[in-house]
Amino acid sequence: MKIWFYNAQILQNCKIISGDVLVEDEKIVYVGKNPPVFDADRKIDVKNNILMSGFVNTHSHIPSTIMRGYADDMPLDLWLDKIIPIERKMTENDIYWSTMLGVMEYVRAGITCVEENYSFISPIMNALKKAGMRARISLGYPNVNQTKKVNLEQQFKEIKKNNFKAVCFAHSVYGTSQKQFDELIVFAGKNNLSVSTHLSETLKEVGDCTVKYDKTPVEYLEYLGFLDRPCTIYHAVHTDKDDLKILADYNVNVVTCPSSNLKLASGIAPIYAMQTAGINIAIGTDGAYSNNSYDMFKEMFLTATLNKTTLYNAEILKAKEILKMSTINGAKSLGFDNLGDIKEGYFADLILIDIDKPHHFPHNNLVSNLVYSAKSSDVYLTMINGKIVYENDIFNFDEKVEKIYSECKKIKSKIL
Ligand SMILES: [Zn+2]
Structure with a gap:
């Protein structure tokens, strides 16, 4: 399939250029002002709207979508007490439909790639495939105090068979045993995989860890050897200079998952200090049970502004740096090459954003507008791997929208 986007304002390397983008099958084959002869199956007039890379949502628990609004206005420990019993009730069928609901929200909001950290990977992968989502799927210990041993080899095989990337995931230093961490480190080393975990999310977690091990959670991970593998950590809210x-x-x-951290009153991550330390920072939504939406525009706004406020410095964390975190840095953190930007040879995961709206006018600074003014509802077309999966309120999935809603209604009445 060959698709030609013309009259576009293209976000490339976080700057706007005008021109055309040619897509052939799953790749971008041309970006610029003088396109070659190209026998396109479809030509799309972008009408000077913005064409940019799809967002990389680097941390989510997508089956939690069914629990949106179920455990609001409570701190993390009480929230877990309310969420865990519901999670235990969920069947593979519930996981599948809840994931499909989340996927609809993803593509509607321009999210094309995701890191998924949850149990029941089969129904999750089946749902993600229905929309052609790109994803890194976690194997290992996604639950708090999981006692049942998992077959890592089998999970890894299944993820590979479904053509997703894999990551070895431990829930947290408080919810995963040292033995389980060790098992994941060995497995990751043997199979050349990255590792990931929630870390330093709350003051309680840091306090408990320090009492138990005489180490901060970061020091504890270093002690375990978890950081010897390529590693992604979610949150890192309470991290000091030494960490x-x-x-x-x-x-x-x-x-960083700012909405989730704010809503659970966990705190504000020191993003600027991390950036200054040279750490690759990406952005995630976390699950809908704690966020309560999959909206990278909201996350970008918060990532840009929270540290400005805490440090009383409006000049830090500029809009273009935030856009990079939500696209290029995200792709890097998940280990995807040729993803996260609009460049020749890159995967055609892209979105169109309607800027012909009052909240974008008068187009003084399109890059700033993407972070400070745009809304997820401005996304009107989402392409993943060269296939248009969403366009003007129509989802191009192998699953009917009405069926997704009706199944989710049934699950809600059954388990909540
Ligand atoms: Zn999480």
């Missing part, structure tokens, strides 16, 4: 120095010494990516 950041350790993280910067290793191949560590930090994923």
Whole structure:
């Protein structure tokens, strides 16, 4: 399939250029003002709207979509007490439909690639495939205090068979045993995989870890050898200078999830200090049970502004740096090459954003507008791997939208 986008304002390397983009099958084959002869199956007039890379949502628990609004206005420990019993009730069928609901929201909001951290990977992968989502799927210990041993080899095989990337995931230093961490480190080393975990999300977690091990969570991970693998940590809200120095010494990516941290009153991650320390920072939504939406525009706005406020410095974390975190840095943290930007040879994961709206006018600074003014509802076309999966309120999935809603309604009445 060959698709020609013309009259576009293209976000390339976080700057706007005008021109055309040619897509052939799953790749971008041309970006610029003088396109070659190209026998396109479809030509799309972008009408000077913005064409940019799809967002890389680097941390999510997508089956939690069914629990949106179920455990609001409570701190993390009480929230877990409310969420865990529901998670235990969910069947593979529930996981599948809840994931499909989340996928609809993803593509509607321009999210084309995701890191998924949850149990029941089969129904999750089946749902993600229905929309052609790109993803890194976690194997290992996604639950708090999981006692049942998992077959890592089998999970890895299944992920590879479904053509997704894999990552070895431990829930957290408080929810995963040392033995389980060790098992994941060995497995990751043997199979050349990255590792990931929630870390330093709350003050309680840091306090408990320090009492138990005489180490901060970051020091504990270093002690375990978890940081010796390419590593992604989610949150890192309560990390001090010494922690950041350790993280910067290793191949560590930090994923910030500001909405989730704010809503659970966990705190504000020191993103600017991490950036200054040279750590790769990406952005995630976390699950809909704690966020409560999959909206990277909201996350970008918060990532840009929270540290400006805490440090009383409006000049830090500029809009273009934030856009990079939500696209290029995200692709890097998940280990995807040729993803996260609009360049020849890159995967055709791209979105169109309607800027012919009052909240974008008068187009003084399109890059700033993407971070400070745009809304997820401005996305009107989403392409993943060269296939248009969403366009003007129509989802091009192998699953009917009405069926997704009706199945989710049934699950809600059954388990919530
Ligand atoms: Zn999480």
